[in-house]
Amino acid sequence: MSDNREVNSIQNNPDPNYWRSFEELYRNEKTLKARHHEFAEGVTDDFDPNENLSGISRRKFLALLGASAALAGVACSDYRDKGEIVPYNVKPEEIILGRPNFYASTCTACANSCGILIKTREGRPIKVDGNPEHPVNQGKICAKGQANILNLYDPERLQQPLKKSSTGFDNIEWKKADSDIIASLSMAGSKEIAIVTHTITSPTFLKVLEDFKAKFPTTKIYSYELFNSSARNSAWTKCYGSGNFPLIKWNEAKVILALESDFLGVEGNRVENSRMFAEGRDVNSKSFNRLYVIESSMTLTGMNADYRMRLKPEAQFAFVMSLINELNRKGAISASIASNYSLDEFVKKNNLDKERVNHLLNDLIANKGKAIIHAGDLMPENVHIAVNILNELLGNKNLYRTDSASVNLLNLSSLDEVKELTDKMRNNQVAVVIHLDCNPVYHFPNDLNYKELLTKVPTVVTLTERMNETAQFSSYILPLNHNFESWGDSKTRTGVISLQQPVIAPLHNTRQKESILLTWISTSPDTYTETLYHDFLMKNWETNIYPTLKSRIEFKQLWFGALHDGFALTNEAGQNFSSINLTGLNLTETKFNSEAMTLVLRESYQVGDGRFANNGWLQELPHPVSKITWDNYAAISHNTAKALDVQNDDLVEVSVGDRKLTLPVFIQAGNADNTITIELGYGREFSGIVASGVGFNANTLLSSKPEFSQWVYTNATIIKAGGKYPLASTQEHHAFDNPRIQDLHLKRHIIQEGTVALYEKKSDFIQEHRPKELESVYTPFQYNEMKWGMAIDLNKCLGCGDCIVACNVENNVPVVGKDQVLKSREMQWLRIDRYYSGSPDDPRVSMQPMLCQHCDQAPCENVCPVVATTHSPDGLNQMVYNRCVGTRYCSNNCPYKVRRFNFFNFRDHFRDGYQESSILTLMFNPEVTVRSRGVMEKCTFCVQRIEEARSEAARKGIPIKGTDVKTACQEACPTNAIHFGDINGKDSEFYKYRNHELGYYVLEELNVRPNVTYIAKLRNIHTEEL
């Protein structure tokens, strides 16, 4: 049809203005047809296999020739077998390929037992978040809990039971190991069987231990924690008759006085504390608590203080007593116990800021019943007692939570009890020592000689996930399941029991510790089945826990409901506190010499007590204060450093008595003079490629007979040792007295801050400094529909770094190692900038999470020569990894320097290609490309989550909303400082923050138009001016 039409139209046209031949000029029909068909007849025939081969056209022949050559080429080429892809024969219920499943469980990374939600893809866990329904942590989980997933896939987990031989450790069958150990246990006779463990939080595990004790009556259980609340416990026992000290309503406190207490950093349930604390600092309700921190080392809590004062830890008792006396003198309370103390003298002697102390006094008086004084775990008993008295006298008991109280299933063993164990070991009275997932050789003070004494015990069994110092001295090493491969339950406070369920079958030939003990209790190695503990747990719940719950639904229903939710609520009574019993309280002061050096040993923010030392993500997580990674150090004040004549990175020798340690020094702004702070958890040995040789083992400075506190030693000395040791920090350290650099973050309006008083007077004071938006000669792109943006409330950001780890896990961010951090090549997409202003003694600290700002006029985009970084119509600045050639021009032109470059194949670069081991690849988020060497990368605003939400919305046939997407950092932030959503979604919560009167953009004057809004921090101080 159409052919003819064209021929006709040509024929009808009398005057062709061009022609190629006379036939064409004279409109020969055949020629016209031929002209219309591009190829001559026969050339374009379809291939007909029935046709004779001789009838084949030239074109067909060439096609066949090419195809056969290609086939031959492919057939003969070296085909790399990438393994089989086998479809599910029977598809497991609930698994849809490409869609994640979530399971509620309980985190066992520390003794706080937060509820978690584990995201699995095709049966493998890839991400951990807080369980949003869990009453304690309410959807949030700390960095350690997030990074715990790396422990599951750690290539260095023990995969087989091991038995010590003359040459080392040999593989052994479970059955053989079990029967050997059962024999040893049975033959213990009157000798002790010692079980050493961390805090017991599981009621069912406690039941297992009781059964074990019943079976082997000489058993004694020693539970310990390197960092614990024992002093607080005993203080409460003395004051109120029960060691179950209360939880605190941080959210209701108007004034908080933290005495050497890092309740936002490492003490108690940090996630819960942070959330409740930040609830009390809300710009929308304009309610602000006031945080006073008096401490020796600069801590996470100290960084967030409205008023901070430096004080040596041993002076805290006198401070509280002086405070009591002064309040008594002012008539605010009536107490005669502290009449020997004078606050004025104390302030003078310890060089405290008089004005701040007066503010504190007035605030405590004005906020009776609405203030809380909190002493840290490191403080000895008498400080806690004095604090209890003061809280009681001020009526601050109101802020003790009565709805829920902490529960100790089994009290921790005291140092004396541990000493009894070592004495028995010395006297050959111990037949078997069982280490249940703990590391006493590393944790116990060296003067207990625990390591040496282990050799006197005939059978030492260590149950552990990975090799450690204790396992090295064991006859048997039994590999344990990871948290995510195990069943369990946990009760750390009244009102709730959490349940733990496995989300993946054991990756290796491992068992969970409860099953191992149950097998031994049965005295037959054949008892073991994979469901052994599962059955026991269920039975224990049915017989012991279910009745106490007084539930009206039947057990099975409750059980599966609780498994689904991750916890079961119990209606236990809360806690009530009688009046304090003042008689017989020990209120004598430990005398000390204020000129002597005090050593403070603290828990590491990153690796805890060393349990997480083999976790690269945590090792590389910058210290929240110093921003140092991969090391611990001796933090001292700049005055002390001057006196010692040392600089950052200089090696010093710290000694307490005859215990010595050489480690590098770090000059920490805000540290108390003559105080050395060292974090524990480093200097691990035999613990894998990542942990071994990282940092310094300061546990060697611990004493089993502490005079003041187990973690504070008042008789330390420090001398310059000579030599240097480079500390890898993600942020440069600048001299405080350099006028060119000082307060640059304020001069450049990177950090914009105000005070609550100023805000109340003039709520738009931030907007006054904001530059006007410049006119553009071009019409800017109109974002009429969806446009993604973020708002970060700096009032709530505490600088903990949980968001960094969450981002690492979500986005497959590699660990680069200390050498690369030293070269300033860390790969974290999100960093928390920390700025100091003021003097090095008394700095004001500002935190600022910094990530890609997804600028509307992104300077990175126009300089990329190959358009590898582009802008999406919904306002995202995108990276096209495949197109990127790695010129790094984008990074140079990024004013925020948030782009990260793969200088190496970082997964290969780490020692021994550790990160390329096949098991670690299971951990990757399949929705996020694993970047190769030479490619630029950066924060994507979790574009994979946006796309998932988009397809979900499309499936439902509704438009996507800003609230449909939560970024990984937002999800992780314990204080909900991060808000994400649609800039054009006018009725959303996010919109309020995006257009907040305290909102500003960083480097706004560059006119790059960022899409991350920062809500200026307000300090709750008594003046309008900072």
Add this chain to the structure above:
Amino acid sequence: MHIDYSQEAPAIAGRLTISQIEELVARPLDTKPDRKYFIALSISGSLLLLGAICLGISFYYGIGLWGNNQPVGWAVPIVNFVFWVGIGHAGTLISAILFLLRQKWRTGIARFAEAMTIFAVICAGIFPIIHTGRPWLAGYLIPYPNQHSLWVNFTSPLLWDVFAVSTYFTVSLVFWYIGLIPDFATLRDRTTSKLKKTIYSIFSLGWRHSSRHWQHYEKAYMLLAGFATPLVLSVHTIVSFDFAVSILPGWHTTIFPPYFVAGAIFSGFAMVVTVLVFVRKIFNLENIITLDHLEKMNKVILATGMMVGYAYGMEFFIAWYSGVQAEQFVFINRAFGPYAWAYWIMVSCNVIFPQLFWFRKFRRSIPVMFVIVILVNVGMWFERFVITVTSLHRDFLPSSWAYYKPTFFDMGILLGSFGLFFTLVILFTKSLPVVSISEVKAVADGAQPTHRGGHHE
């Protein structure tokens, strides 16, 4: 001292006859290379090998072997690139602009300077490719039609670089070759070796020294000179855009194009003097590359050095005048921050030492000028280092600052580029006439018609 300004000094000293000139220039091509030649070649070859090995290892493991880090995305490789592009500028200036300005003294040095241009651009051209994270994808920078409909980004100065440098290289090469044609013919006529004759015959394109040839040649040469002249300005202008178009304080400066061009001529002349000092001695060309020529070049060095110095000062002034804190900080930080050492090396080498050229005695003293031009070379390398690294290492957010240290591989590749350059120079001296025979003949005494035995007015 009495100087007679009424008469131009002869471009060629020693009253050489035309055949003597030919003999002098062509002699190195007729003799076998001696021991010294091989020693020189082995030194430069070793450097080249060192660079090649460093580069090979960098390719294998990734450019993480270099010192580049998070704020300092560009460092020594880009410094080298700008440095070598700058070196190239002297050749084009001498051969094109001085030709158009009828500067006869250029004839003795033009050929060599042009050759150095080409070699320097070869050295320079390597760096933009190798400095990328994935050099095997360098083809992405070329706008070629493809099935993915992917196109390059014409707003990126790096892309302008691709065109600027490749154009520059092409034009320089053609210009150089055109100039060589009459000499190829001369060599063809002189040589007795069959092989050489064949090669020279091919490259001389049938040149017969006929008037017609000369007429066409002169016209073509002039056209190409006119064509190359804007390139002298444009190439380094575009290279400076790599920095000036960004928003980084210390880079984002409108003074960059002229400042870079002046700097390029400055460094290029210094490099030409560095090499010529040896060449005129070794090949007995003192009469063709005279002290007068060197003095004139030193004058250019003095002039451009002061332009560069002016730019240094003006940058500070504008930073202060702008009132932009970040801008002011960058310049203060350059002079007094962690890289102050580099800054003061730059200032002393580029601004202070060349001032000695105000004195005629120093301008005409070979040892003095040699020391100064070496310092200028060093100083100009540091100028690019200061611009590139000190601006990046401390930019807007103090939280992202970091110090940059080059590694062994950075330095190995830098030395390798010198190795490549000098290897090419050394090979050139033995394979092609280092001075344009035909042009020198044309400016020799008595070669041109004169009035009253004097020079043509």
